[in-house]
Amino acid sequence: MSFDPQPLLQPDRGQSARTIHVVVKDGFDAWRTAQPPRARALLDAQRFEGKAGASAILAVDTPEDWSVLLCVAKTPLGPWDLARLAETLPDGNYRLDGADAGAAMLGWALGQHTFARYKKPDRTPTRVLLSTEPARIAEAVALAAATARVRDLVNTAAADLGPAELEEEARALAETHSAVLAVTKGAPLVTGYPMIHAVGQAAAPGREPRLIELEWGNPAHPRIAVIGKGVCFDSGGLDIKPSSAMRLMKKDMGGAAHALALAELIMAARLPVRLHLLIPAVENSVSASAFRPGDVLATRKGLTVENTNTDAEGRLILGDALTRAAEESPTLILDFATLTGAARVALGPDLPATFANDDTLADALIAAGTAAEDPLWRLPLWDGYDEMLSSDIADLVNAPDGGFAGAVTAALFLRRFVPEGTPWAHLDTFAWRPASKPGRPKGGEALGLRAVWGMLKARYGQP
Structure with missing residues (x-):
């Protein structure tokens, strides 16, 4: 692409x-x-x-x-x-x-x-804009290519974009920018990343779950982790979605698309950071081997999770990925995920719900989004709702009963896997535009990408 x-x-x-x-x-x-x-x-x-x-x-x-x-x-x-x-x-x-x-x-x-x-298309347009701002041209070209990458990945049918294809996208980036790629699947995934395995274990042969990791940059530079939810298709699992809700679930890897595009921007600009890209890639399918409501899942962190809803799978795979990212002691963790319908009900399609455990980071993200006209809206990590994650038989549940504050409780679940004191931001983005606007056709969309990129440039600067 x-x-x-x-x-x-x-x-x-x-x-x-x-x-x-x-x-x-x-x-x-x-x-x-x-x-x-x-x-x-x-x-x-x-x-x-x-x-x-x-x-x-x-x-x-x-x-x-x-x-x-x-x-x-x-x-x-x-x-x-x-x-x-x-x-x-x-x-x-x-x-x-x-x-x-x-x-x-x-x-x-x-x-x-x-x-x-x-x-x-019938033809390829060639309308050329001449500019006296060569430095702005380079930035616009990079952002346009990154945005198009997100759109193309999200628009691709799930039959043509499964976990293996996401792996190939990451591999191509690694080869282009001399990064190191590591992929964990099979038996090592079962023991090392049990929630990623559980969510993806029902997929057909050739679409097995995996954790994709890419590392790039000078180890002496600040380490940042960028994580993208890579659910290549979400049937809902045994808590199966109705057909109307399943129609667009090819876009449930939109977080991974954003993470790949951001990684490309970081590496192409040679931002002085040590990048750790993580994409837990799965297909949440229905088969005799599917994980079940009521199953108690092990996690890489050692917590136990009572699975109350197989359609709340994104937070499960992100939990294991967040744990892996934390093991390398990053100075910053960022994750993108098409995580909850609750965020869309609250904020609509254009505003990614943004959660952060650090006010300075949150303020920087909001300011960068405003400057780039790529707006974000902060929602609270409300401690009072943390008790909603309580389980009678495990350390926590993945989806509380009742549906109250769905985006908040999902973010609180993720926070359980983030080390205290490590700045972290979670973008619950829609990755889809339901109606066309000039330059923004209906379909896959990058929402929050330019905001995060602006924040990173301001924080780390150029080499």
Whole structure:
């Protein structure tokens, strides 16, 4: 899976190009007054009112000599201000007049990304934006490629993306960036990561569960762990989901997609960290060997977990992965997971529910998300609800009865596997866009990725 945004964003060296006039909506009337009569007449004929997001084609001297007018709410431009134009303009070169492209280069590139594995597009657009900000080009290219990686992985049908295919994605990254890959499966998984094994043990041959680990970077640099939930398909297990809830469960590996994309950003930028990427990869299937409601599961940490719901499997596999990450004494742990429907009920599809055991880390994540227009919303690790995880026969349950505070209790379950004093953040992300917007088609989506990347850059800087 690859999307190369580089050809779509190029340095401006005076190439021939169409002009995109960027006008803030509050200044549209003044701008219109300054235009030649023919331009004003053309705008009037199109009933152009200068609303934010509206655009028009301007041809003043000859039909061939045309330019584009784009009205925006404000400047500097946001990530998606140019996305609709990138989707609709004719092929060719374009440059902005009236604003720097800045953050909007991301939407320009992603407006031309299409998931084409199963349905080939009629043509490949080549709308090129020329920019005088070469450093911003490099960042936009990296972010667009990372976002496209998440989208493509999430959009891929579960039949074509199981634990083995996630392993191959990680292996390709390791080879590209000279990282070390380790995969635990079979008997070592049974004894070493019993919750990962239990969740995935019902899968068909060739789709066996595994823990995928990648290590990269100078061991002298701060160690960070990035974990992604890799449930490649979630039937719900013996607590089987209804068909309506199962329809999109190919996306239950969205956390792993985010983790892989973030790892790519970290390694490509050579961020001065020691990266430990962990992806517990499973398929939660139904068969005679499926784990059962009421089973008491062992864990890598040594706790026992009464399994009250086989459809609360993501937190189980993450618990073993968090334990493994903690064994290397990281300075920071981050996990991404499509974990709970409760988070979506509370916050909708666009806002990843964000939990953190460290206020400084939480504040940095929220600030980075705001700056990148990739918003996060913090929910509490409410100690008063920790007793909901109590079990009569084991150390804890995976899913309390009643369904109250489902996103919070899931995060509290994960916290049991995080060492006290180690900064940790958990993003309960949807990884899906239910309706299309410019540059953001319906389907798999990176939500929280740019926020976390911004936080990491601010915290660790460049080498």
